[in-house]
Every structure is written in C-alpha cells, then in structure tokens.
Amino acid sequence: MRRNGDEVDQSQDLAPLLQAAATGDPGAWQELVTRYSRRVFALAKSRCRNDDVAEDITQSVFVTVAAKLGGGEYSEQGRFESWLFRVAMNRVRDLLRRNRRHPAQSDVGIAQDRCEAPVEANPLDLDSFQRLRAAMQTLSDVDREIIELRHHGGLSFKQMSEVLDEPVGTLLARHHRALRKLRDTLEPASLVHNAEVHQ
Amino acid sequence: MNTHPENPSHDTHESLDAGLAVVDARLAALARADLGQTPATLESRVYDRSVAELRRAAAARLPVVAPALIFHVGQARVGSPRRAQWPMRLAACFALLGALAGAFVARNSTVATPTIATEAIRPQDFEQAWAIVSTALEDETSGELVSLQTEATTLDGRIGSAWSMDDLLLEEGAL
Secondary structure: OOOHHHHHHHHHOHHHHHHHHHOOOHHHHHHHHHHHHHHHHHHHHHHHOOHHHHHHHHHHHHHHHHHHHHOOOOOOOOOHHHHHHHHHHHHHHHHHHHHHHOOOOOOOOHHHOOOOOOOOOOHHHHHHHHHHHHHHOOOOHHHHHHHHHHHOOOOOHHHHHHHHOOOHHHHHHHHHHHHHHHHHHHOOHHHHHHHHHHO | OOOOOOOOOOOOOOOOOHHHHHHHHHHHHHHHHHHHOOOOOHHHHHHHHHHHHHHHHHHOHHHHHHHHHHHHHHHOOOOOOOHHHHHHHHHHHHHHHHHHHHHHHOOOOOOOOOOOOOOOOOHHHHHHHHHHHHHHHHHHHOOHHHHHHHHHHHHHHHHHHHOOHHHHHHHHHHO
C-alpha cells in the first residue's frame, strides 16, 4: 500500500505520465498499471465474485485505455480516474446484462454469487464480510455501484459524480441511504431504535 | 472515518452518524481485504496485454494511411487514365511505401529519397507519385507516425506481407 504523501503527488504527475504512456513508454505503462489495476480488479470482483472474470474485465479496461491513449482519443484534463472507472463500470454493467439475458450460458451469475474468504483475514471478520456481502446484494444496482466505486474503486464523491453523471449531493444522499439499508439489514435491531427515535 | 489505501482523493462522508460510520468502516475493511486478494501476477498480465494493444494500435495506423496514399497517387496519374495502367501505378505506390518503411527504419527525420522502383514504372509516374506520397509523409511525420520509429523493424515486414500484388489488384478493382 502507498503512503498518503506519495499519493498526493500522483495526481500532479499524471498528465506527463499519460503522455509518456501514449507514446508506448514501458515505464509509464508499468506505473499506470501499478497505480490502477488492483482497484479496477477489486471493483470488478466485488460484483462478479470471480477472479478470472474480474481479471478479464481489468484487462479489457486497460486494453481500451491503451487503444484510446495510443490513438490520441483521450487528452488528460484531470479526469483520468473518472474516465478509467467509467470504462470499468461499463464493462461490469455489460457483464451483468449478459448474465441476466443468458444466465445458463454465463461464466458468472448473480445466482452463483459466492463469498470467498479473504486471505489472512481474521476468522471473526470472515463472518462479518460474508454478512456484509450478502447485505450488499439487497441494494439496488445504482446504490451498490456507489458503495463499490467509493470503497473498492477508492473514488471521491466528486469523481463518482463524473463517473455516474450525477450531482455530488445526489450521490451523498444515495450513499447515506445505502448505508442505512446495509445497517438495517445487518442489524435489524436498529430498525426498532430508529422507529423509537422518530416517535 | 477512513482514507482509501490507494487513492489520496478519496474523501469522507462527514455527516454520517455513529451507526452508519460503523457500516462505512466495515465496507472499507472489506474493500481492503479484497484489494489484498489481488492475484500476484495480475499487474504483469494487464501490462503485457495493454502494451500489446498499444503496439497493435500504432502499427495499424500505417495501413490506414496506405489506402489513402494509393488513392491520391491514382488521382494524380499522369497521361492517359486508362485502367490498364492502374496495376503499374499501384505497384509504384507499393514501392514507395517500402521506401517509407525504410525511412522509418533509418530513423530519418526527413523523407528519404526512394530507391525502390520497378521496371514497369515510368519515371514521370514515379516522380508524381513520390511528390504526393512525400507531401503526405511530411504531414504524418510531424505527428503520430514518428512514434512508429521504434516499431520500424516490424513495419517493414508488415508492409511486405500486407500489400501483396493481390491486395493491389483488389485495390485497383475498387478504384
């Protein structure tokens, strides 16, 4: 994991990095892949729960980035991350649409969703993670996208606003609503508590 | 609240009450666990495939240029426009494209004088064709095609294999 100080510098050197990457500079491409591939993979895997499919999506995203950068179809204006994750979200949505149309032929399906044990996780966390993943499946697609873009993708609300074409205020409200629903799913007792508070 | 382990611009949601903040923190922990599960060789595979795509996209530009050049050469033909002369003129263009690749191989910033010709090409055809190709080439060398220099060794082979006489004749039919 990177330190915060290093990360702040990353956004400042992004334009020259992208420019170098577009010309085929191997070091620049390596740096781009190192910075972003794990986040794209984590985002994809959170939804599909399958390593192979998540990697296919990740590779597909970076192939698109290579084609667009190499073809001069993208110019950096401070929105690279938003663009990258928009491409990633579109790939995930395409996959989900395919799965819904052809569930029997799909390589991954919502119905096959499985909770995998995180490596080196505390056994107590495993149960917690499983319950959390199950609770996330109760969210609508749009609410789940916000949760996954925020936590797995690591995007700010401003960046999510660019990815999803929604005002920041709307996303904050949806995020709040999604968290409430997750809390209520995980801890039904809180429903009682909330009802008492509102009376 | 939390900061994302891999993104400094990840902000917080300050208005969360304590109960929701706990859920938010759990989600952050889940995301960290998922990030920790990334396959060790993911980055190298993503790198290899994306760089291959970048090279493919760069190399693919020349065939895009080539038909345009052939068309221009055809438009600028000298003397009789009889269709029987098309193969000859297209062969001239083919030869010029070979010289074009040679120019990249040699990493010349200026256009090299073509030295490839066939017996069937009349001098005036060749000169006319080259004038047009070199003009187009000058435009291209100021831009993206310069980046193809590093791919020059494969470019030469691509032209040789992709632009066979069959292709040229097909092109003639299209014209």
